[in-house]
Amino acid sequence: MVKVKEWVKNLVTYKPGKPIEYVAKEIGIEAEEIVKLASNENSMGASPAAVAAIRNNIDSIYKYPDGSSYDLINKLAGKYLISSEQIVVGNGSDEIINLIYSAFCEKGDKAIMAFPSFAEYLLIGMAHRSNVVKVPLVDFKIDLAGIKEAIDGNTRIVFLNSPNNPTGTIIEQKELEAFMKAVPDDILVVLDEAYYEYATGKPGFPESVEFIKRFDNLLILRTFSKAYGLAGLRIGYGMGSSEIIDAINKVRQPFNVNRVAQIAAGAALEDTKFISETRTMNETGMNYLKSELKDIGVEYVESYANFLLIDLKTDADSVSDKLLKRGVIVRSMSGYGLKEFVRVTVGNESENRKFVAALKSVMNEV
Numbered sequence: 001m002v003k004v005k006e007w008v009k010n011l012v013t014y015k016p017g018k019p020i021e022y023v024a025k026e027i028g029i030e031a032e033e034i035v036k037l038a039s040n041e042n043s044m045g046a047s048p049a050a051v052a053a054i055r056n057n058i059d060s061i062y063k064y065p066d067g068s069s070y071d072l073i074n075k076l077a078g079k080y081l082i083s084s085e086q087i088v089v090g091n092g093s094d095e096i097i098n099l100i101y102s103a104f105c106e107k108g109d110k111a112i113m114a115f116p117s118f119a120e121y122l123l124i125g126m127a128h129r130s131n132v133v134k135v136p137l138v139d140f141k142i143d144l145a146g147i148k149e150a151i152d153g154n155t156r157i158v159f160l161n162s163p164n165n166p167t168g169t170i171i172e173q174k175e176l177e178a179f180m181k182a183v184p185d186d187i188l189v190v191l192d193e194a195y196y197e198y199a200t201g202k203p204g205f206p207e208s209v210e211f212i213k214r215f216d217n218l219l220i221l222r223t224f225s226k227a228y229g230l231a232g233l234r235i236g237y238g239m240g241s242s243e244i245i246d247a248i249n250k251v252r253q254p255f256n257v258n259r260v261a262q263i264a265a266g267a268a269l270e271d272t273k274f275i276s277e278t279r280t281m282n283e284t285g286m287n288y289l290k291s292e293l294k295d296i297g298v299e300y301v302e303s304y305a306n307f308l309l310i311d312l313k314t315d316a317d318s319v320s321d322k323l324l325k326r327g328v329i330v331r332s333m334s335g336y337g338l339k340e341f342v343r344v345t346v347g348n349e350s351e352n353r354k355f356v357a358a359l360k361s362v363m364n365e366v
């Protein structure tokens, strides 16, 4: 047997939502009958412009990708009116989180995150032997005062997530401003906006790109996995000062983002019609879910994203197992210390109806 490093043995493996095909086999129904509302994917599918661009370029996959993602970075720079040196593209924003630890956090250094928030800040940090400190949410919101208090001389990174997964709550413009002013400028603040496209324009939600023009220690993360519908391609990006981006580029593999993903993301970025339809579908679905949940008498946290955190007031694992048997996959939050909560993605009309019907029947049973 090969010898695994002692500390690696203690790491926890990230558990992604179960694939539909796997669940279909497990419960013995057709994959088409299953509704997956567990990974915050876009139920409209992928941006059609991205799919067309892939079809038109598929013959070029024998070539290596452009290691500098030149075209895509230039498009992003044009969209956000920043320099191309302020942008890095990764194999999903997950990869960029990994690169952040590689570039900025030595073994034993402290990284601070809210809890519950996106699990990868913790899991990737542990794989880098960082000391990841969790600051509990207050009223389901990120506790910026608590995070500030947790900062000490060993702190290198703070991870903020807005809208926060799994609560859907945001850090407002004024709160972000005060926080950035208060945090020492040698600490990297990562603002993960994976659900930006759903929240932008809503009251209080900051246009954070303005902040990177003022704060050299801020790095924004965004992704093509959510509203753009390209989760399977693995592509996300970071925006910050050229010093931060330069450091990340030094630890990045040269061909980290595949050719097809770069082409598709470039086309998706220009597909504003798709994003606007996605936002409309999400708004309609969110309103429908909220009104049905009110009818059932189930509480939820007000969300700026494409998911809802639901308080079942009963064991979430057991409810999600029962939903699964009815062909609906949601995410139990028991592993996040929220034993009576599930997170459900806002789907399309028929998915939402199926979820509501299944939830009603399960809640009648418990």
Ligand code: PMP
Residues within 6 Å of the ligand: 039, 040, 091, 092, 093, 094, 095, 118, 161, 164, 165, 192, 194, 222, 223, 224, 225, 231, 234, 235, 236
């Ligand atoms: N950040 C947050 C808050 C997320 O919810 C996710 C996806 N679950 C990611 C980052 C990772 O996104 P990507 O697919 O770009 O790696």
